[in-house]
Amino acid sequence: MVSHAQGPRKRRPEVAIAGCGYVGARLAGRLAAAGHPVRAGRREPGRDWPAGVAPFHLDLDNGAGLERLAGARAVVCAFPPGRGEARDLRMARLLAGLAAAPPERLVYLSTTGVYGDRGGAATPETAPRRPGTDRARRRYDAEERVRAFGRRHGTSVQVLRVAGIYGPGRLPLERVRAGEALRVAWPEPRYTSTIHVDDLVVLIEAALRHGRPNRAYNACDGVERAQGALLEAVAAVLGVELPAPLTPEAAYRELSAMRLSFLEESRRCRNERARRELGWAPAHPDLEAAVRGILREGDPGPSRPRV
Secondary structure (H helix, E strand, C coil): CCCCCCCCCCCCCCEEEECCCHHHHHHHHHHHHCCCCEEEEECCCCCCCCCCEEEEECECCCCECHHHHCCCCEEEECCCCCCCCCCCHHHHHHHHHHCCCCCCEEEEEEEHHHHCCCCCCEECCCCCCCCCCHHHHHHHHHHHHHHHHHHHHCCEEEEEEECEEECCCCCCHHHHHCCCCCCECCCCCCEECEEEHHHHHHHHHHHHHHCCCCEEEEECCCCCEECCHHHHHHHHHHCCCCCCCECHHHHHHHCCHHHHHHHCCCCEECCHHHHHHHCCCCCCCCHHHHHHHHHHHCCCCCCCCCC
16 A cells, blocks of 8 residues: 655655556656655656656566566556457456565556446446447456456455546647547537546545555546537637537548547546545646646647557
8 A cells, every 4th residue: 555654764665557658657757756666667668757766668468577566565557458359468467477476556547438338327436337349348357357356365456447538748739720620410419528637647646545445436527528528628728610520420431430439439427436535636627727727838749658
């Protein structure tokens, strides 16, 4: 368990992060700044890491570097599943590597996609999981694996089901400016959920401190949003007019199968459990204000590092 107890001689527990991409790298910096020794595992570890972060090469497709996770008190799994089937073999490989010396706590970043299409219904963590795509089925498989691992080894497991992440380097600025930010005029309202990357990092830290064992939490800002809300917020801040929404027929002709798989699903995710049990509240519930703040600070542009 990660403790924030104060004391000049108390050494904060070590945290290992498997998958230091966009979210994991920001988490590593925040934990290190709070005094936690951090091991940061990713395929390409070379970069300017803050003091307290020890990067290492980790490739979950072949198991390289798994031994560097051993001995950490807490492990955060912030990597995507592989492709090609309905199982998450990367997670299977990681958990096999941890079995000899299980951590006290394991936090897994899953996705709200495990709920599948909810027809716009309110979606707390007790909602049934009915993944409708192969990538969501792999996340479902990973959730089952980490929970079974926790029961088997006495590890306190928290699953964070993460909504659409935005933040510095993750705004559709160029698409909006180029007139390529496409929405769909579905015959019925369709909903989505979002979370600012900084709010997500704070939530992960809270789960590390006192998340309940074998517990799932929705990682979203909890604001009811129609599909396209982020595009509209960016356009409003930039003062750009968006193209007219596509008809459903045009969407099926023009959009990729991957893009359509996101747009076909509709759910309104709730975050009351994280608020109640973790004492967490998002600092960025106003999407337009959050976009304005990101641009005011200077958006660094697209950021999709390999994890």
